[in-house]
Amino acid sequence: MTSPPYDAIILGAGGAGLFCAGIAAGRGKRVLVLDHAANPGEKIRISGGGRCNFTNLHVTSADFLSANPHFAKSALKRYTCHDFITLVEKHGIAWHEKTLGQLFCDGSSRQIVQLLLDEAKDATIQLDTKITAVEKTASGFRVSTDRGAYDSARLVLATGGPSIPKMGATGFAYDLAQQFGLSVIAPKPALVPLTFSGSDAARYADLAGVAVPDAIVSYGKQRFREAVLFTHRGLSGPAILQISSYWEQGAREKPIMLNLCPGLDDLFLALKAAKAAHPKQDIATQLSLHLPTRLAKRLSEIGFAEGRLADLPDARLRNVADLAQRWALTPMGSEGYAKAEVTLGGIDTAGLSSQTMEAKAVPRLHVIGEAVDVTGHLGGFNFQWAWSSGFAAGQAL
Numbered sequence: 023m024t025s026p027p028y029d030a031i032i033l034g035a036g037g038a039g040l041f042c043a044g045i046a047a048g049r050g051k052r053v054l055v056l057d058h059a060a061n062p063g064e065k066i067r068i069s070g071g072g073r074c075n076f077t078n079l080h081v082t083s084a085d086f087l088s089a090n091p092h093f094a095k096s097a098l099k100r101y102t103c104h105d106f107i108t109l110v111e112k113h114g115i116a117w118h119e120k121t122l123g124q125l126f127c128d129g130s131s132r133q134i135v136q137l138l139l140d141e142a143k144d145a146t147i148q149l150d151t152k153i154t155a156v157e158k159t160a161s162g163f164r165v166s167t168d169r170g171a172y173d174s175a176r177l178v179l180a181t182g183g184p185s186i187p188k189m190g191a192t193g194f195a196y197d198l199a200q201q202f203g204l205s206v207i208a209p210k211p212a213l214v215p216l217t218f219s220g221s222d223a224a225r226y227a228d229l230a231g232v233a234v235p236d237a238i239v240s241y242g243k244q245r246f247r248e249a250v251l252f253t254h255r256g257l258s259g260p261a262i263l264q265i266s267s268y269w270e271q272g273a274r275e276k277p278i279m280l281n282l283c284p285g286l287d288d289l290f291l292a293l294k295a296a297k298a299a300h301p302k303q304d305i306a307t308q309l310s311l312h313l314p315t316r317l318a319k320r321l322s323e324i325g326f327a328e329g330r331l332a333d334l335p336d337a338r339l340r341n342v343a344d345l346a347q348r349w350a351l352t353p354m355g356s357e358g359y360a361k362a363e364v365t366l367g368g369i370d371t372a373g374l375s376s377q378t379m380e381a382k383a384v385p386r387l388h389v390i391g392e393a394v395d396v397t398g399h400l401g402g403f404n405f406q407w408a409w410s411s412g413f414a415a416g417q418a419l
């Protein structure tokens with residue numbers, strides 16, 4: 023039996039696939055990367071507002087959601103954020119910490135794509151290639167495409183999840199998992215804006231564009247303190263995106279709780295004190311000391327607490343304070359895969375080796391990146407998973 027021309031074919035030229043290709047090719051492996059897109063690393067290019075939040079200084083496995091919360095530990099330990107920072111610096115890419123350990127390029131996210139391409143220079147990267155079939159052969163795998171068939175000893179599935187289909191994202195990884203008998207944890211859009219229910223939509227419709235820079239959003243045990251943004255259809259901003267990964271649609275009895283001015287222990291007490299000190303002050307003026315002006319005005323209207331503080335009974339002040347600090351929101355849904363930064367769920371880690379990302383039931387098939395049921399919080403964690411899981415597989419090819 024002759025050995026196949028490639029040691030590995032990697033399906034998907036995103037962050038995980040390209041990084042894995044660089045690691046394996048750097049070890050002398052003959053690597054072919056196939057992708058149906060016209061350009062590699064498209065999600066990297068658009069990430070982090072064009073500056074790519076490429077990792078986070080505080081990565082731990084607690085920053086990831088997975089049916090097995092321990093699965094990511096090994097890969098994250100073997101290729102850390104510091105390893106990637108060293109690589110970024112080796113390529114002369116200037117970076118900065120924005121907030122909460124989130125590292126961004128000073129320049130453009132295209133620098134990260136170029137870094138990956140430079141590292142993978144010894145691999146063959148073939149784009150614009152439609153994959154029509156994948157089969158197991160005696161010597162490994164055969165990948166049939168609209169540009170011919172390719173054989174390899176090993177196969178790496180790095181085609182990501184279905185988030186942002188207009189960028190070429192597909193559920194291909196799940197179809198292939200099904201073909202090879204790997205189980206899939208039900209996928210769902212995550213890191214996604216949430217949409218209001220009917221009554222909330224009417225109440226807050228005119229607040230689109232208002233940003234609350236410091237808010238606490240909680241759901242069950244989860245709690246995130248970051249910015250919140252009102253949109254035309256609901257809420258977005260980092261704190262909402264984070265909580266969206268935990269929010270279960272249909273769990274009506276369990277609303278999302280918002281505190282839109284967490285800097286104050288108790289807004290009600292602050293309003294009462296203001297009423298005593300400045301009785302002629304308009305409540306919206308007082309509220310705007312703690313909230314964006316448009317939101318302050320709208321909350322005073324919704325809480326039936328308009329006009330001078332002196333004219334408002336404490337119960338009205340309480341209404342407004344509760345709206346601002348204890349808003350129980352039951353979203354109607356989310357903006358779905360069209361706007362989701364990532365996909366929750368994916369190929370079940372129970373069927374994969376945490377050391378090599380190899381499928382236990384299908385020797386020499388590896389799965390990396392977002393296709394796996396490992397989903398990071400917002401803040402550079404998802405790219406770190408792409409690098410760490412790509413490294414784990416790249417070492418094993």
Ligand code: FDA
Binds near residue numbers: 059064071180
């Ligand atoms: P990825 O989706 O990147 O790559 C998969 C590749 O497979 C693509 O090139 C695709 O074309 C190809 N493919 C798919 N189906 C195929 C098929 N049927 N045939 C052939 N090829 C196929 N994360 C982070 O840590 N920091 C950040 O700043 C951001 N910002 C961000 C912004 C936006 C708008 C989005 C949508 C996402 C982010 N993310 C992020 C998340 C991050 O982009 C994501 O987790 C990684 O790109 C996942 O890398 P993968 O390589 O696994 O998949």
